Amino acid sequence: MHHVVLDRWSRGSSCFHHRDPRAKIVALLALLVALATASRGIVLLGGALAFLLLVSLRWARIPVGAASARAALVLPFTAVFAGLSWMAGDPTRALFLGVKSYVSALAVVWLVSTTPLPMLLRGFGRLGAPRFLLEVGQFLYRYLFVISEEGQHMRNAAAARGGPVRQWINRRNRFRAAAGALAVLFARSYLRAEEIHRAMLARGFQGTLPVLEAGQFRVGDALFAVAAVVLIVTLRIASQGMVE
Amino acid sequence: MSPLIEVSGLHYRYDDGVPALNGIDFRLERGETVALLGPNGSGKTTFVLHLNGLLNGEGSITVCGLPLEKKNLPAVRRKVGLVFQESDSQLFMPTVLEDVAFGLLNLGMDAPAAEARAREALQMTGIAGLAGRAPYHLSAGEKKRVAIAGILAMEPEILILDEPTTYLDPPGQRSLAALLAELPQAKILVTHDIPFAAALASRAVFFEQGKVAADGPIHEIVEQFGWEFVVRAETRRKTRGQHLIP
Numbered sequence: 001m002h003h004v005v006l007d008r009w010s011r012g013s014s015c016f017h018h019r020d021p022r023a024k025i026v027a028l029l030a031l032l033v034a035l036a037t038a039s040r041g042i043v044l045l046g047g048a049l050a051f052l053l054l055v056s057l058r059w060a061r062i063p064v065g066a067a068s069a070r071a072a073l074v075l076p077f078t079a080v081f082a083g084l085s086w087m088a089g090d091p092t093r094a095l096f097l098g099v100k101s102y103v104s105a106l107a108v109v110w111l112v113s114t115t116p117l118p119m120l121l122r123g124f125g126r127l128g129a130p131r132f133l134l135e136v137g138q139f140l141y142r143y144l145f146v147i148s149e150e151g152q153h154m155r156n157a158a159a160a161r162g163g164p165v166r167q168w169i170n171r172r173n174r175f176r177a178a179a180g181a182l183a184v185l186f187a188r189s190y191l192r193a194e195e196i197h198r199a200m201l202a203r204g205f206q207g208t209l210p211v212l213e214a215g216q217f218r219v220g221d222a223l224f225a226v227a228a229v230v231l232i233v234t235l236r237i238a239s240q241g242m243v244e
Numbered sequence: 245m246s247p248l249i250e251v252s253g254l255h256y257r258y259d260d261g262v263p264a265l266n267g268i269d270f271r272l273e274r275g276e277t278v279a280l281l282g283p284n285g286s287g288k289t290t291f292v293l294h295l296n297g298l299l300n301g302e303g304s305i306t307v308c309g310l311p312l313e314k315k316n317l318p319a320v321r322r323k324v325g326l327v328f329q330e331s332d333s334q335l336f337m338p339t340v341l342e343d344v345a346f347g348l349l350n351l352g353m354d355a356p357a358a359e360a361r362a363r364e365a366l367q368m369t370g371i372a373g374l375a376g377r378a379p380y381h382l383s384a385g386e387k388k389r390v391a392i393a394g395i396l397a398m399e400p401e402i403l404i405l406d407e408p409t410t411y412l413d414p415p416g417q418r419s420l421a422a423l424l425a426e427l428p429q430a431k432i433l434v435t436h437d438i439p440f441a442a443a444l445a446s447r448a449v450f451f452e453q454g455k456v457a458a459d460g461p462i463h464e465i466v467e468q469f470g471w472e473f474v475v476r477a478e479t480r481r482k483t484r485g486q487h488l489i490p
Contacts, residue, residue: 116338116378117338118338118339118378119338121338122338138336138338139336142335142336142338142379142380143336145380146332146380192330192332192333195328195330195333196333196336198293198298198328198333199328199333199334199336200336201296201297201298201321202296202298202321202325202326202328203321203346203347203350203394203395203398204318204321204322204347204350204351204398205346205350206350209337209346210345210346210349210350211342211349211355212341212342212345212349212355212358212359212362
């Protein structure tokens with residue numbers, strides 16, 4: 001089966017990949033707060049942070065172009081609000097919105113590209129994020145692959161019986177067929193969820209997922225987190241000072 | 245000595261009212277390996293789900309002397325290890341090692357001991373090298389082995405395997421049969437794979453329409469129901485050159 005690209009990137013072996021997720025989450029939060037609270041100098045700050053993120057993506061041997069394109073997926077959503085601001089006669093706010101959302105998305109792509117999702121969820125858990133929410137995230141992630149595989153099987157089965165998929169979906173009843181396939185996928189996913197619950201009960205599940213590894217937050221992780229926060233705060237202050 | 249599992253008069257209906265089990269009587273003795281045979285939809289899987297308390301039908305079930313009641317469920321689930329047909333349903337933790345240790349941690353074992361036991365189970369099933377991998381990155385055969393390791397790690401007194409050879413290639417099936425043959429636990433195999441069942445079980449129970457149609461030595465049961473998969477010369481002659489659909 002095909003695996004999610006971000007998942008493949010996150011299995012790398014750079015110095016960023018080896019950092020404890022908590023250190024990276026702290027750095028990300030500092031970046032998001034710096035961006036969210038900036039007004040004057042936002043373009044300078046956004047440019048500097050984007051440059052740092054792109055350099056670190058390159059350092060982590062993650063394709064910079066592909067990562068930047070993925071971050072751009074957020075732009076259509078921002079465009080709605082930026083457009084409204086523009087039409088309301090506030091083009092500066094529209095620009096701020098675009099910069100803030102794109103750089104924030106790039107930072108999130110950096111985090112998930114350098115941290116396998118299970119580790120990331122564990123990192124959030126150790127920082128005190130609600131356990132239930134994280135467990136839902138973990139299951140969602142795990143069974144995304146199962147549902148994706150089911151979807152691929154159905155697609156292959158449809159193609160095998162109806163010629164190439166493109167030809168098949170171009171027919172008049174393509175929406176009806178697609179809706180039917182989605183319904184089947186939903187039903188299969190539902191059945192799968194029931195099976196999973198049974199399998200968990202069969203191995204003594206009592207409501208919480210146990211954790212095997214304690215994980216270690218090393219000196220290097222602390223240094224990374226402190227350095228990242230200091231750098232981001234410095235850029236935030238400097239960008240505002242340069243504009244004033 | 246009392247049997248490990250004793251079932252009498254077990255009835256079960258699905259939510260839509262369709263009867264699935266119509267009065268099952270069954271015994272499993274210590275150290276015994278029994279194959280459950282029968283056509284698709286005959287109630288084999290529904291039956292074994294009752295033995296772990298996952299389904300709750302009418303009738304009486306006793307596991308290792310414990311009546312199957314709500315208060316005994318944790319103890320029963322510790323004694324009965326169930327390997328599901330679809331390995332994907334059984335593997336939900338981020339890594340193989342954590343998945344195998346899942347049941348042990350639920351039993352209250354501390355993390356270092358659970359990890360050591362999980363690694364032993366992975367070694368036993370020949371997949372020690374997969375410990376750090378994510379379950380969704382494995383082949384179907386590897387997933388099946390991880391699912392089996394997750395149950396073996398819990399050291400149950402009874403092993404139930406639902407279609408254990410699904411997705412395994414012939415060498416994989418042989419090594420699984422060799423592994424199971426070495427395990428001291430009593431086993432119930434739900435399978436259509438007659439050679440595999442015959443290699444491990446001496447007794448078979450044949451299910452038909454939610455009832456036990458026959459119970460006896462596996463070779464007799466297989467012969468009685470024509471359940472062996474042998475392509476006879478006559479069949480070959482008849483089918484040669486013929487289309488499946490005229």
